[in-house]
Amino acid sequence: MDEPVHPLISGLSPGQEVTITSRAVDRQHVAWRGRATFRANAHGRVVLDTAHPASGTYQSPDGMGLFWSMAPASGDPDVASFVPPTSREHTYRVTLTATADGHQLASRTVTREWFGSGVTSKKLTVAADKVAGTLYLPAPGTPRHPAVLVFGGSEGGNSTTATAALLASHGYPALSLAYFNLPGLPHSLEKIPLEYFASAARLLAARPEVDSRHILAMSYSRGSEAALLLANDYPALIHGAVVYAPSARVNSGFPDYGAFAWTKGGKPVAEKPIPLTHVSGPVLAIAGANDLLWKSPQWARQIVQELDAVSDQYPHKALIYPDAGHGVGTFPYLPSGTRLKQPVTRRVSDLGGTRAGNAAARETGWSRVLALLGALGS
Template sequence: MKRSSVALTAAGCLLAATGCTPGTTHVTLTVDQAAALADQQVHVKVTGAPAGKPLEVGAEAVDRDGRKWHGQVTFTADDHGTVVLDTAKPSAGSYHDTDGMGLFWSMNPPDGSPDAQSYLPPVEDGQAVEHLDLFVDRDGKRLASTTITRRWVAPGVTARPLTRAKDKLTGLYVAPKPDGAKHPAVLLLGGSEGGLPPPSSTYLLASHGYPVLDLAYFHAPGVPQDLREIPLEYFAAAAQWLSRQPEVDPAHIVALGTSFGSEPALLVADHFPRLVHGAVLLAPGASVTGSFPHSGGAAWTYQGKPLPVNDPIPVDGVSGPVLAVAGGSDLTWDSKQSAELIMLRLDEAHSAFPHEAVIVDAAGHGVGGAPYLPHGTKINHPIVGPYDLGGSRPANEAALRRGWTKTLALLASLQR
């Protein structure tokens, strides 16, 4: 994506729409990208401010439901009248530590609490697009402002729904812009919410050049409504379908699973190493769990037989890299211990492939997906209702950044 610089100053005509009076100040707000993919960092800088004086820098965006989310922090300009958000620490506001993207994830909805509320960007022409307004205020006056456009879909990315009746799978296939090459691909598996995983990660991965099959395995049309006795062969069939797509490198298919979805991701990587060549496990479990939401049965089967609940998930057959990301304050299950156990088992199996656990101790269960979006530490689970994921917003954001960066690096390492 072409990089550009956008600067608006209250001293010039570019800010006529903000109501500023020309000549009253020389504050300039600069961003290095006027438009970017939603997972790309934007660098923000304020210049021309009164040296040593406080000012407020804020962000606002309207979500899909028409609610305006808002974040704002106070900085003190340095001796040159400059605030660089990448290096400046706020003295007060919606986030507290040095973080150039803090305004993006720390926004709150109108009622002030992001818990159990989902921020979904508006849709334009069928695609998620966020118009985020950045501004600089002092003493109640707007000194400068600009708007950044953040997109979840790069040009040329295409999507195709799959149905059980036609394709023998329920899912969504998202392909990157055609370039004549074959690329590592992702089999994406959501968690206990069922249905299709949130499409934001799917489209962003495809925007980075990686084909993605977003697969539903329960609580969706064409698949069981409960998570009970789901055949591993269903996931293998999905990987096989993915391998036949023209832009996919069939030798480098990675299963990416979040929460409950980490189990079939690791199981299919172990049981079908010729089809799936590694796994990314977000908030993982290390043992086979039972059925959901009604307990008392097996969640998974293999060759027609239920996989025993509480058995360790084997890893000795895995034929590719494994990344696990977990929070030490996870209230759903002990994903930190699970991530460490998976790495230990890979060590004991003398795995020849890279494997790494990324642990953020203060993070909770919400460590899956792309960074730079406002999330709470609680959700309104579509099956069980209000649910506390644990952790803190800053720690969860740190885990999202590290996990997303590592995931993209893992996929890039497979590109031939």
């Protein structure tokens, strides 16, 4: 699902106008469509990686434009998101169709796979495993790789299964962790013990497929606070962090702003800047320059500045993407809106950025994450 395709059309007349459409159906049985019109070059070809659309659902050359720019058949695409499959048995198909002069010229269907070959998954429960989530492991026989503890933000539940499955498909064992709003867990983001995350990381480290010297925490938005706290407070266990739309400080609970979000040793973690003096691995902070939910671009830069100030020896970088908002991550190519139907806070429903800006950020940012993981242990 996170790998690009490179569509092209040949056999056209030079300068001939051709329209290419895309169509897919998501898990909720919503039909999505994209469209772009081109002029064939002097060789009678349209190469979507480099061709400028004359009109359509995206505006700049992009071989994957017909994938991420799809919109639902009805309604506002800025408040809708394509809902991908949830299990290895499910895939989704994108059909590309070329028409010219009122006639269909060609059609090709691309199957977007959820799991790489041989990847396995195992559901974890609080009753049986002391943590809730899903463990994804690469195909048997894959050499030991760095691993990733992945968890989401204020949405709660087990919201990062797609990211974890794709990481495992690239060879990196990953545990998609829920920490509230599931059976056996707190109902809301309130008084979440950091020890709970550490237990999940130890479970991951004990797997024979995992290079336990390189376990990263990866999270989004409110979860970025826990990821950075883990990297600082458990440096022998968590060796760095990847944080999307991050915060550089501990914030209050959610939706109860009078509660503490995190605890350690049974005591509340104070609402203050997150210390980063003990981090023992790389840190990548990824933000959209137009994040309207909170000041993640400023916080991403602050995270790197704090690591610079303590002369942190590991790679650390802030990636700030123009035209992207709070929807800056994680993996690319799924259509996604920029606004919420219901406000995520008392006042904010616009997450900022544009669909094209977020799509570009996800494509580039995801490649940087995979490159970081590939460099570990090499």
